[in-house]
Each structure stands twice: as structure tokens, then as C-alpha cells.
Amino acid sequence: MKLLRRKPFLGIREKMILCCILSTIITIVFSDLVVYWIYQKDITEKEFFYMEDGNQILSDNIDNLISTIEEKLVTELEYCTVFSYQDDLSNLYVADVMRSLKRLVTLMKMRGTNVKSIYILDQYTCSYYYDTKEELLLDDFKEKSVYQEIRDNHKTMFPRQGSTLWRSFPDNPDEIYLIKHYINSETTDYKGIVCLTFDKDYFHTLLGEHDFSSIIYDEKGYLLYCSEDLRYAMQCKDNSVRDQYLISSTSVGKRGWTLEALVNKSTILARTKSLASILLIVELVVLIGVIAMIAYLFRGMLGNILALDKSFRDINAGKPVEQIIPRTRDETAYLCQQFNTMYGELTQSVEKMAQDSTLRERAEYNALLAQMNPHFLYNTLESISSMAKLSGQEDIVHTIHMLGYLLRASINGNTQKIPLQKELLYIRYYLELQKLVTGGRRLDWDISIEPGTEQYLVPKLLLQPVVENSIIHGLHLIKDDGIIVITSGKKKDCLILEVYDNGEGTNQEEIDRILSEDGQDDSGNDRAHIGIRSIQKRLHILYGPEYGMQMESSPGNGMIVRITLPLEKSEEENV
Template sequence: MLSPASRRKRPCSKRNATEGCVAVKRLWDYLVITFENLKIKYKFILFVSAIMCVFLLFTIAGLQYAFTTYDQQIYRKSSQVLSMSSDSVEKELQRIQDISFDIITDSVIMRETVHAKKETNRYEQYGIQTAISDRLSDYVSSEKYIHSIYLIDVTGKTYAAGNSIALSAEEEKARLVEMAAAREGANTWVTADGSNRFLTAARQIRSYENLSMENLGTIVIRVDLAKMVAALPEEWEDTTGNMMMSTGEHVFFSEEDVAPFRSFDFSEQTKQGYSISELNGRRYFVTYVKTSFANWTYWHFIPFDAVFSSITKVKYSIIAAFIVLLLAVIATVIHFTRKITTPIEELVKTMRHIQKGDFAIAETLPPPPRHQDEIGMLHRDFTFMVQRINELIKENYEKQLLVKETEFKALQAQINPHFLYNTLESVNWLAKTNKQTQISQMVESLAYLLRNSVNVKDDIVTIRHEIDLVSHYVTIQKYRFEERLDFHIEVEEEVYDCCIPKLTIQPLIENAIHYALEKIIEPCTITIKAYHQNGAVFVTVEDNGPGMDAQFINKLRRGEVQTRGTGIGLKNIDERTKLFFGEQYGLSIHSVQGSGTAVTVFLPYEKGEKQYVQSVAGR
């Protein structure tokens, strides 16, 4: 059970928590209300400042992640570069190893070493020495990394070629001969301490005559390893590093003094990697790679500060620059918002007068700002609006009177279409009564054409409707031209219900009669073709008339040729087609002089004029 003291403490803690929540809520409500009541310029300043601060935090986090990733990439790249460098070194050493094989199998070397084993006089010995030295010099000159070559015969006599004329000590000579003999004709690499810039290859010469494998001597090649390493590409520009080679813990090559690196553990067993080590109070970026060529490990020590100090400076420089940019942006925002809000505040004062109906204030408004931004445009438009309100009221009244007067005059000048239709019906009835069939057919066709011309309700009709209209038009023209007009209709059944702008085909027939039939004496064939292909409809009017040249066709397209009859030119048809269906549709003309003309209208494959008109209205 709880003690009385505990029972007293628990309600108190709950009450304190509740009071704290209430205080936080009140503070939040106060801040929200205060922000909402601030002027626009202060809201804008706070909003931009908050965005910039959040952006700064994200930028710092992003930069930290990016530079960390970049550092990892540098580590891996450095390790890869060291691996490539070791491959380059070992390729050169492999080539020198191949040269040592060429030397021990060289016929001249083989012959002279055999002669050297025999008893010879001084003249013969001089000849042997000259022949061997000259041959060795040829091999030295063929390879830039070979410092010198020595041949030690079985008697202990040394033949030399290159930069050194003799080996340094008899102990070294004996050790090289012993190590070469242990390899039984295979190449062996002999390493020295870290201060030595040279690497030595030793190989025993054996006689392969009669497969005796008799020992004839030892070839020793001294390789300038420092020169070979110096020729490698620099991993870091303007940065000095120290490349080292070791076998286990024994360092046998170093570009620099090996003393500062004595405390480093060279017994790393992994094949490839990198690390950061501190040696003698200085940090180094260390990369290493172990190869199977001679079980060597290649090391590269680069002062850490020399590589990464510039990157660290860039990190802090970017952050500092961003902070300076933040302050500059805030100062710019303050100046900019004042320019925006001050004219708006003045405009608000003027609007209050306009709300009271005081339009006379427009005459006392200050001139609008010169700048062409939204604020300047708002001032100019507002001033123009106030000044034009009274003018528009008066102009609107005058226009209404003018419209009424124009409509009245138009009604007076309009011909009653019903009177015209009734008259044509009377003529048609009279022609039928007198058995004038041709006159009756012409009157009926004319009445049909007039009804369709006067009807302006539908801009889009079906191809079937257009064909009917053309048929009546051709009926009238046949009575005029008789057998000279050979008219044909070739329309696929599936395109009859497709949409086409009103009065499209009839003007094309009219042009074909004018530019083809009227220009020749012989019968003229005019054909209407309509077919569906690849989701589109092609309506073509062809004739076998005299054709047109390119210059005249261009005039037709531009609408520069005066039309006859309906007055609808090809340019008008093309523009109406593009207006209703899109820019990808329209009209094309193909004509060859002496072979006729073909005018094609390219339309979408859409059926039902009512549905199409409703869809256009819905847009």
C-alpha cells in the first residue's frame, strides 16, 4: 500500500503536468495568433528565414554524408591505384625475369662459358671476356630499368656490363651463387635492406647440350627499383608520399628514409586495404596490397594532412559561405518585401475610397510606378479600371442603342427565306404540271442547296450529308455541261458517318469544274474518293484536267486567288479543318500539268456529328 506522503505526491505531479500542457498550448496559440496578425513583409521574412535554416541543416547533413562517401571513395581509389602500380612494377620485373631466361639460353653466353671452364691462354681469356661483356651490354641497353648485369662463372670469375664494374663483396657474390643454385635454374629475387634502391635477380646457367644440365655459372641482374617506382604515375598531384615494399616484416625498399616508419607494423596479412596511422606524431594515410608474384606487400604512406586538409577546409568553407549567404538572403528579403508591401498598402487605402463610391479619387491618384512587375501592373490596371468605369457605362449604353438599330436594319434588309422556298416550290409544281422534268430536278436541287446554305446551326456534318449536297450541285451542273461532265463517287461505306466541316467537298467540286472542266473541250472526269486508313479519313477530289503549276498552287494555298461561286477558298477549308480537328489535319494539293489535279482533305476517323459537336462544346 502507498504511504500518505506518496498519495499526496501523485496528485500534485499530475496537476503540474496538466498545468504545463495548458501553458504550452497557450503559448502556442499566442504564437499562432501573433504570426497571423503580422504584416505580410514580416511573415515573409520569418518564412524565408525558417526555410533557409532548415535548408542549412539539411545541407550540413548532406555535405557530411557526401564528404564521408567521398573519403571512402578516395580510400578505395588509392588502394586500387596502388594495386595498379604494383601490377606495373611486377610486369616490369616479369619482363626482366624473361630477359634473364633469354640470357641463360643465349648461344653466345652458353658457348663462351663452356670455353671459360677449359684451360686457355691470356689471349683466349680476353676474347671470352670481351664476347661475354659485349653480349651482356646488349641486354643492358635493351631495358631501361636494368642497372647492371653480372656473370659469375664456375671458377668465380665475374663478367660485368652496365653502370657497375664489379659486385661489392665476395660474401654477396657467394650468397647470390648459393641462392641461384638452390633454385636449380629458376629465377630468384634477392632483396636487401630498406635503404637499398636496387633489387637483384639471380639465375643459374646450365648446359642444355645433350641435356647434361651442367652448371656453367650464375647470371646476376641488378634492377634499379627506385627508377621503376619513380616512373609510376602520381596518385596525388602536388603531394609527396613514400612507397615501400616488404616481405613479411622485412622492408626491402623505401623511396624515403625508412627510420620514421620503423614503429609501423608491416605484418599485415590481408590482401588489400587502407588505414590511417599515427607515426612519430604525424598522421599518415596508408594503403597496401599483397601480391602473389613474390609474396611481397606494397605500401604507400601519404601524409594525411597533405591529402585531406584541403577537403576539410572545403567543408568548413561551404558551411561558412552558406551562413553568410543566409544573412545576405535575409537582408535582401527585408529590402525586397518593403518594396512590395509599401505600394500594396497605399493601394489598399485607395480601394477603401472606391468602396464608398468615390470614383473622383481617380483624378488625384499618384502616377503608377515605372517598373513592369506585378505591383506596377496592379497600380496601372487599378488606375485604368477606375478611370474607365464611367466611360464603360456610357459606352455600353451607346452600344446597346447601336445594336438595336443595326438589328432593325438587318431585319429590314433580310429576305424572307420562306417566301423564297414557297416560290421555288411553285416553280417546281408548275414544271411538273407541264412535264418539264429537267426544270423540276434543277429547282429541287437548287432548293436543297439554298436550305443548306441558309442553315448556319451546324458547323460539322457527316460525309453522307456533304455527298448529298454535292449530288444536288452536280445535278444542276450536268444540265449545264451535259456529257462533258463525267462525275463519279467512290466512298467506302464505313466513312459515310464520319465528321467533316460543312461546305468542304462542294467548293472542291466547284474548283474542279472551273479549273479543269471549263479549260478543256473534251469530257472531264471528276471523282470523289473517301476511304479510311490508319485511323484517319482521306477525302479526295480528282480531275483529269490540264493541271496547275507550282506557283499557282502556292497562290491557292495562300488564298490569293479570287474564288467563284460559294466564295470558299482552299485556304478557308484548310483553316476550318485545323480549327475543328487540330493542326495535324488539313488540306493538301497535288497537281501535274497535263495530268490533272487531286485535292485531299485529311480528317480524323470520328463518327456522328452530334456526338462530336457535344464533345467540342464540352471542351
């Protein structure tokens, strides 16, 4: 009994689940291995047979295409009389030779052979070179390995007179060269060597598109051409890289060339859709059987656990959670009862916290709004007092009329949000008051509103503290030509308001201090920025931290205040 008690507890439920999982894994793995082995062998044999057949057809096509190009070259050399200048060297002009080379290249292109450049070495070892794009000169061509090969071995590199060689060199892997030992067809006299340069893309066009990649080796076993996707494999000296491909080789006519067709083994397996279908069917059958068995055996035992899992998921998704009724009388039933009790207490706590938070935010918002109104009224009354000493009675009457309108708007606390057009009306009256105070000498403004934005709701008295800040801190040193520009526009799902002034500006440290909630003090200068700081806090309370106000400025360049709000219309406007 003591030995039994020391062993870790493992209930019947856990044992059954473990056995089902192990049985499922063993069955699926064994089925996959058997089917994969059989199908891999079959698809590899079929793919190799297809490659051999396609590679042989491609070999015949390459031989025919290469022979056609060589025949075109001989025909056009005779037609263009490229080496005719050797018959009378006294009348030799380099320009005439270059024209004949250019004519030869043009005729080759007209016959479908895209030549990149041409080089000739005549029997007197004189060299001439023509580049179709006129980017390279003869001196540039002499730096290539093909020139050095022709210069050093032009007497021994050809197996017989009139033969043609195709070569590729590592220093220019994107080019293929046709090197022709040219003799006069009538006199069989040696005239010189012709070297045509082809782009590998043109050579790729000649080969056409296939389901396999290709490699061509010349008669000496050197690499002549390889597909772009095989370039890394050819550069890698490790033979294990070639082991990753299924390779079929064949010869190209009587040239001694070797043509290889390569298909990556992983690509072959990736195309085995039927294999995936077979494995999927087997696995689905096994899984369905296991799921049916587990559902039948554990429908009662796991009911309470599944109910708890669903309840936790609903809580995470923010959905309402129903009380759990236990299906069995065991340890899981006690967990369900405790969950019901815990969720009830948690719901009550969350509701109480939400109520407290709402009351606290509403009180903070009302306090901020009340803090702004006296600040604005104080500055306005001070302006009227100053104007009364400088102006006549008619100006004072007009000023008091505008002030009365502003007072009614600021004191009326029935609504927190108003349409943008009403807010702009308040700003116009406020600017008129400020202009009267300054005698119209140093303040002007321009309000440019994007059509359709005037009906969107904004917090009441949103722009007045910003405009006031521009006048007090931005334009106070400007005697003339002070201007404030107010614009509105839409960007995605946001309303963008901007207030610009051409005042003295400030630095970024001062902007950060103004917007910081912890940066205020009791000095008079900081109290002048209380409206700006209050706006930022109001916007965060109303809309969240993703909305608010940004300020951009530098000394001597004015300031831009940008306010971002969500697009919101009144209920009457929506109706």
C-alpha cells in the first residue's frame, strides 16, 4: 500500500485520453510513411522517364537551332563581304570595315538572331570590334577572357578549318560566344576568325520553357549554359548540391555537347497532389474515428471541463456568461460551483468600478470646462477695459454685443459638443474683439473650411484657447501683418483642425512643457497656457489617447497646432 501511495496519481480519464492520442499518432505516422514511400518511388520513375523524353527532344531542337545560326553566319559573312578588304589593303579604311560589321549584325537580327557584339581577327592579326549598344570599345573587349583565348590559341583551338566553337567564360557568365574559323567558300583560303557575342537571355529564349532546368557542357566538358535557378548549384563545389536534383543526360547531335535536364527532388514531391489527397483521406478517416470514440466515451466526463472552457473564452471575448450547471457529480462539479460564485463577485466589482470611473471622468471634465470659462472671461473683460480708455462709445457697444454672444455660448452647459460651424462663429467674434483691442493694426485671420466638415461635432470652446495662445504668445511682439489661419479637413476617419500663426514661435522643449500635465507651475507665464493643457485633457477624456493635439514650431517660424478628432455628427444631422 505504501508503494502504491508513492506513485503519481493518474486517473482513468487521463489514461484513456493518452491512449487515444498515442494510437492516433502511431496510426497516422505509419500510414504516412508507407504511402509516402510507395508514391515517392512511383512519381520519381515517372518524372525521370518524362525528363529523358523531353531532354532528347530539346537536344534535337538545340542542334537544329545552333546549326541554323551557324549557317546564317556563313551566309551573311559572304553577303556582307566582311573580309573583302584583305584583297586590296591599299584601299583599307577602318570605317568601311565597321560598316560591314554593323551591316552583318543588322542582317543577323533581321533573321531572328539577336547578336550583342561582333569581333573579327583577320589573317594579318588585325582586330575590329562592333558593339550594338555602342557601350564597349575594342580595348574593353580585349580585357575579356574570350579575347585572350582567341589571341593566344587562334591557330590551335579549331579542330579543322571552317569549324565553329561555342564558348562561355567565368568572367562574363551572362554571355555566350560563337567563334568561327572562316574560310572563303570558293578558294578555301583562311580569312580570319569571327566571334559573335550572345546574351544568355537570348539563348534561354531559344531553348524555350520547360518543366525542368537545363545545363549544357561543350565538347571539352566546360560549362556553356545553365538555367538561372541552377547558377548557385554550379558555383557550389560540394557534390551534395547536385544530389538534390534528379538528372537526365543526353548528347547534342555530333557536336560532343552534353545536355542535362535537372529537376529538384523537393519540387517533384511538391507536385504530388495525389499523394497529399491520399494522406489527407487516410488521416481524416482515422481522426474521425478517434473523435467519434472520444466524443462517445468522454461526453459526460468532459462536459463540465468544456463548459468551463467555453465560459472562460466568452469572458475573454467580452460576451455574457451563463451560469454553469454541472453535468456530473465529481471534482469538476465543485470547480463549476466555484466558478459561478467567482464570476458573480467579479461582475459586481467590474460594474462598480465602471460606475466610479464614469463619475470620476465626468467630474474631471466638468472641472476642466469650468476652469477654462473664467480664464477666457477674465482676458476678454480686460481687453474691453483697455479699449474703453482708447475708443469711443460705438466701438464699446459693438464689443459688448459680441462679448454677450460669447458669454452665452460659454456659460450654456447643456451640450458638450457643437457643430464646427458654430465653433467657428465663436472664433470669428473672438477675433473681432481682439482686433478691436489692437486697433486693427496687427491682427488678421483667414478661415478655410473643407466643404462638408462644418456639420461635424467638436467639443465646445475647442479653438478659442488655441487662438488666444497664438495672439498672446505668438503675435505679441509683431506690430503689423500678424495673421492667424484656421483650416479643417478630413483624413481617413478623422477630422483634422489646424491653427497657424506667423508669430515668433518657440522650441520643442517649450512645446513639450506646455502639453505636459506635470510641467505646470503657479507662475503667470504658465497660467497663460492653461487653456492649451485643458484642451488636451478634454480630448483624451472624450475620445481617448489616440486623439488629441499636436504642436509644431521653431523659433522665428510661427506655430502650427493640429487637432485630431473622430468624425461625429449630431443625431439630427444623421436623421
